[in-house]
Amino acid sequence: MQASVKWCGNETFLGLSNSGHSIVMDGNGGANAPSPMEMVLMGAGGCSSVDVVAALKEGAQQVVSCVAELSAERREQAPKLFTKINIHFVVTGKALDESRVASAVKDSLEKYCSVCLMLGAGVEMTHSYEIIENA
Numbered sequence: 001m002q003a004s005v006k007w008c009g010n011e012t013f014l015g016l017s018n019s020g021h022s023i024v025m026d027g028n029g030g031a032n033a034p035s036p037m038e039m040v041l042m043g044a045g046g047c048s049s050v051d052v053v054a055a056l057k058e059g060a061q062q063v064v065s066c067v068a069e070l071s072a073e074r075r076e077q078a079p080k081l082f083t084k085i086n087i088h089f090v091v092t093g094k095a096l097d098e099s100r101v102a103s104a105v106k107d108s109l110e111k112y113c114s115v116c117l118m119l120g121a122g123v124e125m126t127h128s129y130e131i132i133e134n135a
Contacts, residue, residue, distance in 0.1 A: 015039075037074070040119075041085065045070045047115040048087055048127075051108035052101075056091070059100045064134050065092035082123045087116075089129040096131050105129045 002018045011028035013036075024033040034042065045068035056063040066089060073084040087109070091101050109116050109127050116125055 037080070037082075040082075040115075041070050041072055044085060044113070044115045044119060045087060048105075048108045048113040049089075051112045052089060052091070052104045055104035055107065056093070056096075056100060059097070059104070061093060061096050061100055062134075063091060063093040063096065065132075066090070082119065084124045084126070085116075085119065086126045086128065089127070090132060091129060092132040092134050094134050096133075098131060101129055101131055 004016045005025070006014045006016070008014050008024075011026055012032065013025045013027060015023045015025055017023075023039070025036050025039060026033040027035070029035055030038055049066055049068045052068075053063060053066050056066075069088045069090065071086050071088075072082050074080045074082055087105075089101075089105050105127050109120070109125055119125060
């Protein structure tokens with residue numbers, strides 16, 4: 001995997017992925033675009049969400065929505081590393097099996113999500129979930 005990041009002036013940077021997609025990042029605390037640390041947090045949520053949805057579909061669950069709500073704490077001093085991250089999943093579907101949702105969320109954070117596993121080596125990673133019935 002490869003990527004590049006180009007400085008565009010001021011505190012603005014343009015990231016270009018190996019797959020040809022680009023994203024603007026703001027080195028000024030996220031004033032004009034996501035900051036690099038916000039991108040890492042969203043990456044964790046995205047990676048884990050992919051795992052959760054795939055596991056639920058594989059388990060024949062009728063999932064119609066999955067939202068990962070992330071909260072994080074960082075060190076006060078530089079480097080301002082993440083110290084804690086919680087991913088709360090709000091899963092909506094019809095007749096969802098709670099044990100399958102619990103297992104999908106747990107397995108993502110503990111076995112499959114590359115981003116979470118990488119961060120988890122130095123960050124306290126926790127997860128929670130809620131299920132909303134879609135009639």
